[in-house]
Amino acid sequence: MRPINELDAKRISKLKYILCDIDDTLTTHGKLTAEAYTALWRLQDAGFAVIPVTGRPAGWCDLIIREWPVKAVVGENGAFVFYAENGQIRSFVHPSVAGSEVRAKLAEVKDACLKGVPGCRVAKDQFSRIYDLAIDFNEDPPYLGLDAAQRIKDICVLFGAQAKISSIHVNAWFGEYDKLRMTRLFFSEVLKEPNLLEACMFFGDSPNDEPMFSFFPNSCAVANILQFAGKLEHLPAFVTTREGGEGFGEAVGFILGVGGE
Incomplete structure (x- = not known):
C-alpha cells in the first residue's frame, strides 16, 4: 500500500x-x-x-x-x-438473489451462529434488511473481535451461505x-x-x-x-x-x- x-x-x-x-x-x-x-x-x-x-x-x-x-x-x-x-x-x-424461500435457511444459520459463538447477536438493523442476515460481533457491546467473526463466518459457510466479514458484522446470504x-x-x-x-x-x-x-x-x-x-x-x-x-x-x-x- x-x-x-x-x-x-x-x-x-x-x-x-x-x-x-x-x-x-x-x-x-x-x-x-x-x-x-x-x-x-x-x-x-x-x-x-x-x-x-x-x-x-x-x-x-x-x-x-x-x-x-x-x-x-x-x-x-x-x-x-x-x-x-x-x-x-x-x-x-x-x-x-434468493427469494423468500430461503428465509427458513437464514433462520437456521442465525440459530447456529447464536449457539456456536456466545455473545454474538442479530444486528440491530436486521429489520431493515430484505435479502441477508447480519450477525453483530463488533457494532454494539460486547465487542467480540475478529476471531469470533471468523467463527461466525465459518458457521455460515457450513450452511452453504455466502459470508463476508465487515468491521462490525458478518453478513450471510444465498446468491452468487x-x-x-x-x-x-x-x-x-x-x-x-x-x-x-x-x-x-x-x-x-x-x-x-x-x-x-x-x-x-x-x-x-x-x-x-x-x-x-x-x-x-x-x-x-x-x-x-x-x-x-x-x-x-x-x-x-x-x-x-x-x-x-
Whole structure:
C-alpha cells in the first residue's frame, strides 16, 4: 500500500466515480463525521458521482439515495442498487438473489451462529434488511473481535451461505453476488460505463471490501485497514494516514487539490 499522496494527477484526471464503503470508511466510531459528509458534497460539486457500496440494509439505502449527495448506493453486499434517474428512485436487483424461500435457511444459520459463538447477536438493523442476515460481533457491546467473526463466518459457510466479514458484522446470504459482482453488473447494464477501471476509485476499510481492492487499480483504504492487513490476500493500492471519516476526508482533499475543483 502506498500513501494516498502518491496517487498521480494523470490517474485523478480520468476519475468520474468515487465508490466507497460506509462503516469505518465514512464513519468514525460509528458516526458520520462532518468532515466525511462535507467531502461527499465537495465531490459532487466537483463533478464526481459518488456511489456508496455497503453491507447496510435496504431501509438505510433508501434514505441514503434520497438524502445524501450520491448517484446510487449498492446495498446488502451487492444484492441491489438504488439509483436516481430522471427524478425517480429506481432499483436494480442482482439476478441471483434468493427469494423468500430461503428465509427458513437464514433462520437456521442465525440459530447456529447464536449457539456456536456466545455473545454474538442479530444486528440491530436486521429489520431493515430484505435479502441477508447480519450477525453483530463488533457494532454494539460486547465487542467480540475478529476471531469470533471468523467463527461466525465459518458457521455460515457450513450452511452453504455466502459470508463476508465487515468491521462490525458478518453478513450471510444465498446468491452468487458480492460487492464487486454487483458493481460491475450495474456499471455495465445501467450506467453503460466502458472504462470502469480508469473511471472509478474505491475506498474501503475491511475484509468485505477485498474483492473491490483486488479489482480496482485505483483503490484506497483508510488507515484502520491495518488491523486487517494480515488477513487480506489483496490489499488496496493506496492508504491514508488517518482513520475512518477523517481518512476519507484526507483522500478527498488530496484528489480535489491535485485535480482541481
